[in-house]
Amino acid sequence: MGMFQPHSLLWHYLWVAPNLLLAVLGAVLWRRGLHKRLRVFLIYAWFEAVQWAVLYSIDLVASIPAVDFWRVYWSSVLLESMILFFLISEIFADVFGSYAALARSGRVLIRWGGALLLIMATVVAAYAPIDNRVWLVSASHILQEAMYVVVSGLILMLFAAAAYFRLTWKHATFGIALGLGISACIHLATWAVMANSQLSNSGRALLDLLNMATFHVAVLIWFYYLLVPQKVATKIAVSLPENNLAVWNRELERLLQQ
Amino acid sequence: MTLAIVLVIAAALSLVVILWAAVSRSLQVSKHAGLASQIQPLDVEAFRNLADPAEDDYLRRRLPASEFRRVRRARLRALAAYVQMVGRNAAVLVRIGQDALASSDPATAEAAAQLVNQALLLRHHAALALVRIYGAMAWPNSNLPAAPLLDGYRQLSVAAMLLGRLQNPAAPVRISVW
Numbered sequence: 001m002g003m004f005q006p007h008s009l010l011w012h013y014l015w016v017a018p019n020l021l022l023a024v025l026g027a028v029l030w031r032r033g034l035h036k037r038l039r040v041f042l043i044y045a046w047f048e049a050v051q052w053a054v055l056y057s058i059d060l061v062a063s064i065p066a067v068d069f070w071r072v073y074w075s076s077v078l079l080e081s082m083i084l085f086f087l088i089s090e091i092f093a094d095v096f097g098s099y100a101a102l103a104r105s106g107r108v109l110i111r112w113g114g115a116l117l118l119i120m121a122t123v124v125a126a127y128a129p130i131d132n133r134v135w136l137v138s139a140s141h142i143l144q145e146a147m148y149v150v151v152s153g154l155i156l157m158l159f160a161a162a163a164y165f166r167l168t169w170k171h172a173t174f175g176i177a178l179g180l181g182i183s184a185c186i187h188l189a190t191w192a193v194m195a196n197s198q199l200s201n202s203g204r205a206l207l208d209l210l211n212m213a214t215f216h217v218a219v220l221i222w223f224y225y226l227l228v229p230q231k232v233a234t235k236i237a238v239s240l241p242e243n244n245l246a247v248w249n250r251e252l253e254r255l256l257q258q
Numbered sequence: 259m260t261l262a263i264v265l266v267i268a269a270a271l272s273l274v275v276i277l278w279a280a281v282s283r284s285l286q287v288s289k290h291a292g293l294a295s296q297i298q299p300l301d302v303e304a305f306r307n308l309a310d311p312a313e314d315d316y317l318r319r320r321l322p323a324s325e326f327r328r329v330r331r332a333r334l335r336a337l338a339a340y341v342q343m344v345g346r347n348a349a350v351l352v353r354i355g356q357d358a359l360a361s362s363d364p365a366t367a368e369a370a371a372q373l374v375n376q377a378l379l380l381r382h383h384a385a386l387a388l389v390r391i392y393g394a395m396a397w398p399n400s401n402l403p404a405a406p407l408l409d410g411y412r413q414l415s416v417a418a419m420l421l422g423r424l425q426n427p428a429a430p431v432r433i434s435v436w
Contacts, residue, residue: 101379127261149265156272159279164385165378166352169283178280185273192265 006205014212018219019052025223034172038226040090041176044083045222051076070136077140081147085114088154088180094173095162102165109157117153121146128195141195148188155181175225179218186214293357296350298343302412305344308337330398338391345384351377351418373418380410 003010026045029035035042055076058069089110096106125146130138155177162169169177190207193199199207307313314333318326351373358370 099375099378101375102382105382124261124265145265148269152269152272156275159276163279163282165381166349166356168356174280174283178276181276182273185269185276188272189266189269192262192269196262196265197259 004206004209005202006208011205011209011212014209014216015052015056018212018216019049019056021219021223023049025219025226029226034226038172038176040083040087044087047080047083051080067134067136070134070140074136074140074143077143077147081143081150084147084151084180087176088151088158091173091177091180092154092158095158095167095169095177099165099167102167106161109161110154113157114150114154117150120153121149124149124192131198138195141191144187145191145195148184148191151180152184152188155184171230172226175221178225179221182221183214183218187211293350293354297347300340300343300347305337305340308333308340327398331395334391334395334398338388341384341387341391345381345388348377348381348384348414351414352381373414376410376414380414383410 002008005011022045026042026049029038029042029045055069055073058064058072092106092110096102096109125142128138128142128145130142132138158177159181161167190211194204194207314330317329321329355370355374355377359367359374361367361370
């Protein structure tokens with residue numbers, strides 16, 4: 001059996017390791033008393049770990065029919081999308097909430113942006129074919145694709161708005177958003193291919209591995225940003241410049257001559 | 259399959275934007291030294307003239323329609339350049355204000371918070387104003403109220419002066435030519 005096939009050593013590692021690491025990260029954050037500040041992220045981390053434990057067990061037990069796996073999978077993705085939406089809302093509130101001038105804009109952005117992305121996701125889902133013998137398999141692929149249209153779109157809006165307004169991120173919030181963003185973009189691409197094209201089994205297995213590897217990278221990013229202390233950059237207060245007197249004089253002359 | 263290709267391209271572009279934001283965030287620290295020199299003094303009188311509806315009305319009355327449209331578009335292009343400068347100055351002041359937020363002096367920290375909020379609001383208004391200016395270029399006869407932007411810039415200038423005085427009482431600070 002090749003390394004890039006389902007149930008290979010690599011496949012087991014990539015499914016088990018990131019989820020276990022995420023559960024450990026959740027426990028460490030709890031012990032450090034960060035559960036109040038990162039409440040939704042903690043819920044997300046433990047949800048992912050529980051989702052993995054259930055799905056991995058079902059996958060290994062041969063007596064459980066495949067359709068049951070897809071039933072559980074489909075329901076868990078639905079729940080995961082809701083938790084992700086709450087997590088992204090919390091990130092938006094954290095980034096924009098510190099600035100009174102932008103707090104309202106942040107709320108408007110996530111509401112209207114979210115609504116627009118939801119419409120886009122619905123259109124994308126409506127165009128995807130249901131071509132699997134078991135409709136739940138196709139439905140799960142389409143649900144994942146639609147979910148990542150919304151998630152990656154929201155994260156993109158968040159990064160673009162923060163860059164445009166030159167907002168300062170909190171170290172932990174930035175790490176969570178970065179991990180989510182990278183993971184969401186790769187997942188969007190892979191699920192779009194899986195939901196809209198006739199791939200061979202080996203092709204699907206490769207994309208599955210890519211998804212799992214990306215999630216592993218995201219978990220490592222979260223480990224770094226949530227557990228490694230931020231380097232304290234000595235911020236030198238930049239003094240505002242004296243005005244250029246030559247420019248003032250020139251403009252004054254121009255005004256007097258008018 | 260076409261949809262899949264479109265989504266893969268969109269995902270790749272989004273990933274590039276997110277990674278660019280991550281890299282530029284880490285590079286921001288090293289760029290702080292040159293921040294103040296990035297502020298460009300703004301000729302507010304010229305700005306006010308370009309945004310003045312009375313000037314536009316005067317030109318509309320005096321010029322033939324086609325000539326007026328040509329002149330109005332030229333004025334709008336100049337106005338767009340001023341608004342972009344306002345937006346850029348606001349962005350620089352956001353960062354300068356953010357650096358001063360951690361000041362141990364409560365008055366300086368308060369002035370910095372005020373500067374950051376006003377600069378953010380102004381950058382927001384500048385973005386909206388640019389959209390309206392480009393819209394007005396397509397329909398040169400439409401009105402373009404720019405008063406909020408001028409008022410915002412005046413308030414921002416006052417906030418910047420306040421912070422500048424608190425940081426360095428000896429140096430006069432202005433970011434515009436009144």
